[in-house]
Amino acid sequence: MQIGNLTFDNYPVFLAPMEDVTDISFRLLCKEFGADMVYTEFISSDALIRHVNKTKTKLEVSEEERPVAMQIYGKEIDPVVEAARICEEARPDILDINFGCPVKKVAGKGAGAGMLRTPDKMIAIAREVVKAVKIPVTVKTRLGWDNDHKIIVDLAEQLQDCGIAALTIHGRTRAQMYSGEADWTLIGEVKNNPRMHIPIIGNGDINSPESCKQAFDRYNVDAVMIGRATIGAPWIFEEIKHYLTTNEWLPKKPFDYYLSVLKRQIIQSVNRLDERRSILHSRRHIAASPLFKGIPDFKPTKIAMLRANTQAELFDIMNSISAI
Numbered sequence: 582m583q584i585g586n587l588t589f590d591n592y593p594v595f596l597a598p599m600e601d602v603t604d605i606s607f608r609l610l611c612k613e614f615g616a617d618m619v620y621t622e623f624i625s626s627d628a629l630i631r632h633v634n635k636t637k638t639k640l641e642v643s644e645e646e647r648p649v650a651m652q653i654y655g656k657e658i659d660p661v662v663e664a665a666r667i668c669e670e671a672r673p674d675i676l677d678i679n680f681g682c683p684v685k686k687v688a689g690k691g692a693g694a695g696m697l698r699t700p701d702k703m704i705a706i707a708r709e710v711v712k713a714v715k716i717p718v719t720v721k722t723r724l725g726w727d728n729d730h731k732i733i734v735d736l737a738e739q740l741q742d743c744g745i746a747a748l749t750i751h752g753r754t755r756a757q758m759y760s761g762e763a764d765w766t767l768i769g770e771v772k773n774n775p776r777m778h779i780p781i782i783g784n785g786d787i788n789s790p791e792s793c794k795q796a797f798d799r800y801n802v803d804a805v806m807i808g809r810a811t812i813g814a815p816w817i818f819e820e821i822k823h824y825l826t827t828n829e830w831l832p833k834k835p836f837d838y839y840l841s842v843l844k845r846q847i848i849q850s851v852n853r854l855d856e857r858r859s860i861l862h863s864r865r866h867i868a869a870s871p872l873f874k875g876i877p878d879f880k881p882t883k884i885a886m887l888r889a890n891t892q893a894e895l896f897d898i899m900n901s902i903s904a905i
């Protein structure tokens with residue numbers, strides 16, 4: 582599979598862009614475990630062109646994580662184009678435009694999934710961004726605004742006509758937010774539309790090697806993108822990639838191995854950022870990690886981990902945990 586001049590092996594599996602999750606430390610770990618491409622958190626075009634410092638830190642990419650896609654969002658053509666040019670200078674491999682974020686502060690203002698109500702504007706932004714930068718431009722969106730407006734099949738053709746290099750589809754409408762089950766049938770319909778020739782990346786509810794394989798086999802997508810199932814579990818890429826090539830589950834490793842992975846993520850983050858922000862960031866991963874599921878009477882330990890303020894405090898608690 583090819584996106585622009587990037588070539589991917591069979592069954593590519595991508596790390597989804599996730600705000601406050603896919604910072605550089607986490608992306609590097611996912612890459613190490615076999616993610617074929619990683620995405621930055623989304624970057625506000627308006628904040629970027631206003632040179633907001635916190636936003637500018639999101640422009641950092643590392644050679645080891647390539648190929649990496651940088652994602653932007655915005656609601657007007659000019660700021661998005663200007664932000665796209667700033668992103669290009671940071672040298673990501675791909676520039677992705679977010680037309681799928683459902684949260685009110687984004688979609689309510691007409692950006693992200695809000696664009697599904699103004700498809701002409703979405704198309705205009707995609708067209709102008711493609712013209713403005715030399716790197717491949719891709720789009721990530723949803724099926725439509727709500728159940729009565731699932732416009733993705735036509736929209737995909739129009740986006741393709743703008744010159745985008747690939748399209749990621751999350752199998753939900755904006756109205757669904759993250760509820761219900763992702764509906765992959767329309768993703769499959771886009772993929773099997775004879776007029777479509779750009780790669781289609783399927784996204785939504787993939788959380789195991791089996792569900793990933795099924796997505797490839799049933800819907801014929803060119804790549805699968807995984808979000809929530811990676812949080813606190815970057816090793817899922819290794820499990821999935823192993824299963825996709827062998828049809829067998831990778832044998833489970835000891836508890837301490839996975840614990841050391843989570844600790845390594847925190848250490849890398851502290852080294853790159855600072856201790857306070859890294860500890861705050863690690864909380865989302867710790868809270869969501871499947872590693873601690875099923876440990877009896879674990880709640881007080883989990884609360885203590887989520888309250889720890891320093892790396893030393895957190896590691897002391899982590900070191901006291903024994904697997905079941």
Ligand SMILES: Cc1cc2nc3c(=O)[nH]c(=O)nc-3n(C[C@H](O)[C@H](O)[C@H](O)COP(=O)(O)O)c2cc1C
Nearest residue numbers: 597598599600622623679751785786787807808809
């Ligand atoms: C915490 C969180 C943050 C997210 N941030 C972004 C984002 O910045 N850009 C984006 O396109 N999607 C974002 N998403 C959506 C995911 O990329 C993905 O489309 C969605 O979670 C569905 O995939 P999944 O079922 O594998 O999680 C976010 C999702 C979560 C849970």
